[in-house]
Amino acid sequence: MDLVFKFKGGNIMSTNKKVGILFTGGTISMTIDKEIGANVPTLSGEQIMSMATNVKDVADFEIKDFDEIPGPHMTPEKLMKLKHSVLELLNREDICGVVITHGTDSLEESAFFLDLVIDHEKPVIVTGAMRSSSELGYDGSNNLSSAICVAISDNAKNKGVLVVLNNEVLLASEATKTDTMALNTFKAPIKGSLGIVDNNELLLFKNVTHRTFIDTDNVETKVALFKSGIGMDDTFIKHAVDMGYKGIVIEAMGRGNIPPLMYEGVKYARENGIIVVITSRCSTGRVHDSYGYLGSGRDLKNIGCIFAGDLNGHKARIKLMLALGKTNNLDEIKDYFEKGIYY
Numbered sequence: 001m002d003l004v005f006k007f008k009g010g011n012i013m014s015t016n017k018k019v020g021i022l023f024t025g026g027t028i029s030m031t032i033d034k035e036i037g038a039n040v041p042t043l044s045g046e047q048i049m050s051m052a053t054n055v056k057d058v059a060d061f062e063i064k065d066f067d068e069i070p071g072p073h074m075t076p077e078k079l080m081k082l083k084h085s086v087l088e089l090l091n092r093e094d095i096c097g098v099v100i101t102h103g104t105d106s107l108e109e110s111a112f113f114l115d116l117v118i119d120h121e122k123p124v125i126v127t128g129a130m131r132s133s134s135e136l137g138y139d140g141s142n143n144l145s146s147a148i149c150v151a152i153s154d155n156a157k158n159k160g161v162l163v164v165l166n167n168e169v170l171l172a173s174e175a176t177k178t179d180t181m182a183l184n185t186f187k188a189p190i191k192g193s194l195g196i197v198d199n200n201e202l203l204l205f206k207n208v209t210h211r212t213f214i215d216t217d218n219v220e221t222k223v224a225l226f227k228s229g230i231g232m233d234d235t236f237i238k239h240a241v242d243m244g245y246k247g248i249v250i251e252a253m254g255r256g257n258i259p260p261l262m263y264e265g266v267k268y269a270r271e272n273g274i275i276v277v278i279t280s281r282c283s284t285g286r287v288h289d290s291y292g293y294l295g296s297g298r299d300l301k302n303i304g305c306i307f308a309g310d311l312n313g314h315k316a317r318i319k320l321m322l323a324l325g326k327t328n329n330l331d332e333i334k335d336y337f338e339k340g341i342y343y
C-alpha cells in the first residue's frame with residue numbers, strides 16, 4: 001500500500017522536498033505480543049510515521065509497506081526486489097531520496113548489498129531501532145526522523161547508501177553492529193562516522209573516496225561462510241564444495257592465516273574452481289600475506305584466494321554473492337575485492 005502525505009500552510013501547497021520511505025519490518029515495527037511476551041512485527045508504515053512527531057515540518061513523504069519481517073528473515077532475493085523498488089522512487093523527479101526501515105540484526109548486510117547494486121546520486125538511507133515501541137526509550141521515531149533529515153540534505157548526494165541511527169551517519173560499506181542492545185550499536189570501527197545529524201542538518205566529517213558498483217540483477221546464493229579456529233579441519237569446506245557451492249568466504253585468524261588441516265580444504269576448493277575469499281575474524285584491520293608458514297596468508301594467496309581488505313566475513317559474503325551473479329571470471333572478481341586496496 002502506498003500512502004502519500006502532503007501538508008499545506010494556509011492555501012499554499014508545501015514546498016518541502018519529498019522522501020520515499022520503504023518499510024520492511026524489524027524492531028522499529030515491533031510491539032510485544034502479550035501472549036508470548038516477546039517482540040513481533042505488527043506496526044504499519046503509517047503507524048510508525050505517526051510516532052515521528054514534527055517530521056512533516058521538514059519533508060513531505062510517500063510511504064510503502066514493502067514487507068513486515070524481522071532482520072533474520074531478509075533474503076538476497078528480497079533485497080534484489082527492494083533494489084528495484086528503491087530505483088523506481090529514485091528515478092522520479094519529485095523524490096529527493098529514499099529511506100528504508102530495516103531490522104538491525106541484518107541491517108549492515110542489506111545496506112551493503114544495496115550500496116553495491118545501486119548507482120545513483122540521490123541518497124538512500126537505511127535505519128531501524130534497537131527498542132520496540134512497547135519498550136521504554138523507543139528509538140525508532142528519532143532514528144526515522146534523522147534518516148529523513150539526511151535524505152533531504154544536498155550533502156548526502158553521491159555518497160551511496162548510508163546507515164543512520166542514534167543521530168550518527170555511517171557509510172554502508174563501513175557500518176557494523178557492535179553491541180546486542182546499545183542504542184549506539186552501529187559504528188565504523190576503522191574509519192569513523194561520515195557525519196552526524198545536528199539540529200535537523202547533516203554535518204559531514206569526511207568525504208567518500210571510493211565506492212564499488214556491481215551492475216547485476218543476479219545474485220549467487222550458494223556462497224558459504226566459515227570461521228577459523230584452532231584445530232579446525234577441512235570437513236565443512238569439502239562438504240560445501242561437494243554440495244555445489246560456488247563460493248566460500250573464510251574468516252581467517254589475524255592477518256589471514258588458517259590451521260594446516262583447514263588449508264587442505266581450501267586447496268580442495270581451489271582445485272575444483274571454487275572462488276575463495278579471505279577475511280579476518282578480528283574486528284579491525286585488513287588481511288595481508290605477511291606470513292609464510294603452512295596455512296598462512298602467503299599460501300592462500302599462492303593458490304589463488306582473494307583477500308577482502310578490512311571487510312568482515314558477512315559483508316565479504318554479500319559482495320561475493322553479487323560478484324558471482326555478475327561473472328565467474330577470477331580476475332574480475334578479484335578486482336571487486338582487491339583493486340584500490342592491494343593494487
